[in-house]
């Protein structure tokens with residue numbers, strides 16, 4: 639799936655190595671995701687439509703203590719786009735993040751040109767915070783990012799750890 643969507647991934651993500659788009663590279667990626675998940679800094683889901691792999695969605699940089707926050711990112715295979723798949727997945731992950739993982743806040747960024755991703759965030763209930771100036775080095779230059787957030791219910795965080 640990554641190889642099939644390589645052009646889109648490279649258009650919106652930091653530079654990937656050639657290995658990313660090989661079976662070995664994806665195996666390495668899965669190993670890293672599992673390690674981060676075991677540490678509690680990541681939560682990752684595949685997206686399936688009628689049982690067929692259609693994308694993935696992930697909470698990165700999960701932080702506990704007084705912030706209880708994470709960054710969300712997602713990708714839908716080109717064959718499944720334009721029918722609400724990303725929006726449905728994001729809504730499910732928002733519920734997991736707040737109800738099961740006990741987070742207080744989520745954020746997500748999209749390049750200004752990525753209107754589809756911004757629309758997904760808005761449909762899922764995220765609020766546009768503003769534009770981060772030259773935030774991320776993508777496709778050979780520092781790109782602005784539109785920052786979105788969603789804040790859940792207030793609670794007293796566990797700051798003992």
Ligand SMILES: CC(C)(COP(=O)(O)OP(=O)(O)OC[C@H]1O[C@@H](n2cnc3c(N)ncnc32)[C@H](O)[C@@H]1OP(=O)(O)O)[C@@H](O)C(=O)NCCC(=O)NCCS
Nearest residue numbers: 646712713714719720721722723724725748753754755757
């Ligand atoms: C962005 C992405 C996840 C959207 O997935 P999807 O399953 O097609 O999303 P949905 O169908 O849930 O919603 C897409 C919305 O964006 C809109 N949209 C798509 N392209 C658009 C464009 N160029 N301009 C304006 N709106 C656009 C669609 O019309 C739809 O809105 P609507 O329901 O109001 O009509 C998918 O295109 C993708 O994986 N892109 C490559 C990777 C990527 O950009 N990931 C996000 C990084 S921030």
